[in-house]
Amino acid sequence: MAKNILIVGGGLAGTIVANGLCRQLAPQLRSGEVVITMLGTTETHMYQPGLLYVPFGRIREHELFRDQRKVLDRRVIFHVDPAKHIEVAKNQVSTEGGRTLKYDYLVLATGSRIMPQSIPGMAEGAHWFYDLEGARKLRDALSKFEGGKIIVNANAPHKCPVAPLEVTFMLYDYFKGKGLLDKCEITYTYPIGRLHALEPVALWAKPEFDRLGIKYETFFNTEKVDPEAKTITSAEGVTMPYDLLVTIPPHQGAQVIVDSELGKGGWVPTNTKTLHRDGSTNVFVVGDTTNIPISKAGSTAHFEADVLIDNLASLLTENRMARDYDGKVFCFIETGTSTGTYVWFNYTTPPNPGPPSQMVHWFKLAYNRLYWLSAKGLL
Amino acid sequence: MQTIDARGAFCPGPLMELIAALKLSAIGDQIEILSSDKGSAADVPEWVAKVGHKMVGVTDKGDHWSIIVEKAK
Ligand SMILES: Cc1cc2nc3c(=O)[nH]c(=O)nc-3n(C[C@H](O)[C@H](O)[C@H](O)COP(=O)(O)OP(=O)(O)OC[C@H]3O[C@@H](n4cnc5c(N)ncnc54)[C@H](O)[C@@H]3O)c2cc1C
Numbered sequence: 406m407a408k409n410i411l412i413v414g415g416g417l418a419g420t421i422v423a424n425g426l427c428r429q430l431a432p433q434l435r436s437g438e439v440v441i442t443m444l445g446t447t448e449t450h451m452y453q454p455g456l457l458y459v460p461f462g463r464i465r466e467h468e469l470f471r472d473q474r475k476v477l478d479r480r481v482i483f484h485v486d487p488a489k490h491i492e493v494a495k496n497q498v499s500t501e502g503g504r505t506l507k508y509d510y511l512v513l514a515t516g517s518r519i520m521p522q523s524i525p526g527m528a529e530g531a532h533w534f535y536d537l538e539g540a541r542k543l544r545d546a547l548s549k550f551e552g553g554k555i556i557v558n559a560n561a562p563h564k565c566p567v568a569p570l571e572v573t574f575m576l577y578d579y580f581k582g583k584g585l586l587d588k589c590e591i592t593y594t595y596p597i598g599r600l601h602a603l604e605p606v607a608l609w610a611k612p613e614f615d616r617l618g619i620k621y622e623t624f625f626n627t628e629k630v631d632p633e634a635k636t637i638t639s640a641e642g643v644t645m646p647y648d649l650l651v652t653i654p655p656h657q658g659a660q661v662i663v664d665s666e667l668g669k670g671g672w673v674p675t676n677t678k679t680l681h682r683d684g685s686t687n688v689f690v691v692g693d694t695t696n697i698p699i700s701k702a703g704s705t706a707h708f709e710a711d712v713l714i715d716n717l718a719s720l721l722t723e724n725r726m727a728r729d730y731d732g733k734v735f736c737f738i739e740t741g742t743s744t745g746t747y748v749w750f751n752y753t754t755p756p757n758p759g760p761p762s763q764m765v766h767w768f769k770l771a772y773n774r775l776y777w778l779s780a781k782g783l784l
Numbered sequence: 785m786q787t788i789d790a791r792g793a794f795c796p797g798p799l800m801e802l803i804a805a806l807k808l809s810a811i812g813d814q815i816e817i818l819s820s821d822k823g824s825a826a827d828v829p830e831w832v833a834k835v836g837h838k839m840v841g842v843t844d845k846g847d848h849w850s851i852i853v854e855k856a857k
Contacts, residue, residue, distance in 0.1 A: 523807075562804035566795050596803050598827050602796040624834055626803060640857075641834045655807065670808045677789075698793035698801045734795065752792040 407440045408433075408721055411498060411508035412481075413488045413661070415445030415473050417453075417780060418692030418706035419514030424782035425714035427478035430721060434480050439721060442482040442508075444500060450476045451537070452776050454703065457571060457739075459540035460547055461579050466537070476780050488515075491665040493688055510687050510717060513673055515659035517564050517693035517701055523655055524560070530632030531558070531652040534572065546649060547579065552588025553648030555580075556637060560627055560655040561596045564693055564701035569593070569653050570601060570610055571739040576651070577617055578743075591618075592645065594625035594637075602700075603756045606738065606748060613740070627652070656701070658694045672696040677752070678729035680713055689713055697732075699752075704735040707779060786813070791820040791848050798824040799831060802853060806837070809855045814840060820848040828853065 410426065412419045423443050433439040450473040458464035477483055486502040491511070499505045519535045521528040534540040555576060559569035573593050580589045593600070593614065599607035600614065600621060614621055628640040630650065638644040657663075658671020667673050667682070674683040675695035682688040691713050692706035699705055708730065715727040732752030739745050744763050750756035788805055790798040798819035805815050819825065825842055828851050832839050840852035 561800045561807075562796065597797070597799045598830065602800055603794060604823070624831055626835070641831075655804075670804075698788060698790045698796070698798075700795045732792070750794045756794055 407437055408509045409507060410439065410441045410510045410512065410717065410721075411506055412441070412443040412512040412514060413491065413498060414514035414516055414659070414692070414694075415443050415450065415477070415483065416514060416516045416692065416706075417703050417776075418516070418710050419443060419445075419512065420450065420473075420476055420780045421707060421710035421782055422512055422514065422691060422713055422717075423481045424478045424780070425710065426717060427480045428782060429714060429718035433721065440482065441480065442484070442506060443477065444484055444486055444488050444498070444506075445473060446485070446487045448473055448485055450780065453535075454565070454776070456534050456537065456540045457568060457575070459537070460534050460543040460572075461575060462544060462548075469537070471777060476777065478782075488661050489664075491661060491667060493665075493667070493682070493685055496687070508687075510689070510720070512713065512717075513662070513667070513682065513688065513690045513694055514692050514706075515662060515671075515694050517562075517656040517658050517671070519563075519654040520657050521652070521654040523657075524627050524629065526630035526632050527627065527652060527654060530630040530635070530637075531650040531654075533652050533654055535564075535568075535653065543651065550585075550649055552585050553590075554646060555589060555591045555649045555651065556594060556645060556647040557591065558594045558625070558627060558637060558650060558652040559596060560653060562701070563653045563656050566602050566700045566702065567606070567736050567738045569595065570606070572651060572653075573619060574613075574740055577619060590620065592620040592622060594622045594627075594639070594645075596624070596626050598623050603748060603750075605756055609746075656693075662694060668694075668696060677732065679716070679726060680709060680730055689717070699732055700734045700736070702734060702736060703776070704733075708733040708735075785816055785852075787816040787818065789818045790824075791818050793819075793821075797821065798851075799827050802828060802851075803831075806853070806855050811855050811857065814852055814854045817851045817853070818845075818848055819851065825849045825851065 449470045455469045486500040532543040600610040601607040625639040662671040675690040693701040712730040719727040735749040838854040843850045
């Protein structure tokens with residue numbers, strides 16, 4: 406009997422896992438001993454980091470998308486048929502389209518999504534760039550904007566920890582480029598007591614904000630937005646007026662995780678080293694949907710996926726796990742429209758960013774193109 | 785009681801994990817957060833007081849802190 410590996414979610418993590426397994430299990434796939442199936446929600450794969458450039462008109466929308474079947478190895482059976490119910494006790498997943506798929510190993514890679522609707526008034530009163538529709542609306546709002554109070558508002562939890570800082574610097578450069586800087590006041594809000602979760606990044610950002618005249622409000626967790634009065638209020642009791650509110654809404658995991666009772670808020674309790682779902686030996690979790698307390702980022706998904714590929718291949722061929730995930734995360738940080746920096750850390754090594762440089766910025770832009778190679782498993 | 789083991793978690797870090805977990809909790813629920821970061825032992829109580837949740841306790845466990853918070857609003 407063939408061993409079935411079922412991957413739910415065809416975003417970055419699921420795709421890297423599928424392609425990596427195809428490389429490591431080529432003989433088993435050829436002989437039919439192993440079958441890899443993926444369930445996804447759309448025919449296309451979206452490059453999410455590219456959304457940051459949409460509001461500024463610095464990427465063409467078609468550059469964000471590829472045909473998922475072309476990104477995936479041909480040996481993966483891909484169904485555009487979202488998982489509806491995941492039954493780990495029965496080793497099976499049922500789909501919206503009426504399929505019931507049995508598995509020997511299950512990989513949960515359903516990512517995370519924005520929940521602006523979870524905060525009163527946010528969906529109506531704020532702009533965001535974390536999905537294409539939001540990014541387009543923000544692009545339109547920016548093109549009409551003639552100056553005023555801009556608030557960049559980050560909420561917990563959210564994926565891509567550097568995006569709030571990046572978009573702030575990019576807004577600054579954008580207004581400067583349009584000659585609007587003297588008519589604009591930018592205020593950045595952040596949930597905890599400093600400007601960024603990573604202490605060295607926070608320490609670096611503060612003098613940069615001071616130098617550029619960007620204001621900030623820390624310990625700010627949005628409680629409500631009043632779209633009529635154009636004000637935003639925090640749970641800490643601060644209310645601020647705005648003309649343009651750019652928010653990073655709080656996130657949750659996928660609905661199917663909640664519906665299948667696999668984790669509160671869609672976050673699946675996951676072993677930090679083996680990536681097993683807590684309580685399962687044949688269910689693994691990868692990418693944003695884990696509850697591991699580290700950055701929800703593409704690089705996290707990538708490093709976790711690499712470990713999972715080795716472990717699944719070893720389990721299938723030698724019935725043993727190969728190695729542990731060490732918590733590695735690596736992030737490029739755009740520090741404006743022409744400079745960038747980077748930072749990495751793991752469970753035991755604290756972060757330490759390098760000085761911003763133009764070279765790193767170009768590297769990040771290059772990475773934007775390299776994403777597809779990485780998804781294909783070639784990096 | 786839910787326990788979040790945020791030891792060695794540099795980003796987003798213990799306080800951010802706590803804020804996220806409280807959003808999914810009901811009033812009266814207690815959450816324990818384990819942190820190896822000295823800063824959080826001070827940061828968490830400061831934030832909890834600002835928002836108006838209840839600090840149940842901070843215990844020094846040698847190589848980490850255990851911080852227990854009750855959702856009050
Ligand atoms: C604006 C923006 C900028 C970013 N910038 C960066 C960056 O610079 N660097 C970085 O490292 N990361 C960045 N990220 C974060 C990065 O994109 C994510 O962390 C990464 O995509 C996580 O991979 P994932 O596979 O876990 O989730 P995703 O890539 O989101 O994939 C999850 C997939 O699961 C699918 N799915 C959901 N429910 C179901 C279901 N029921 N059945 C089947 N499939 C389902 C979804 O449709 C989706 O395709 C950014 C994200 C955004 C939004």
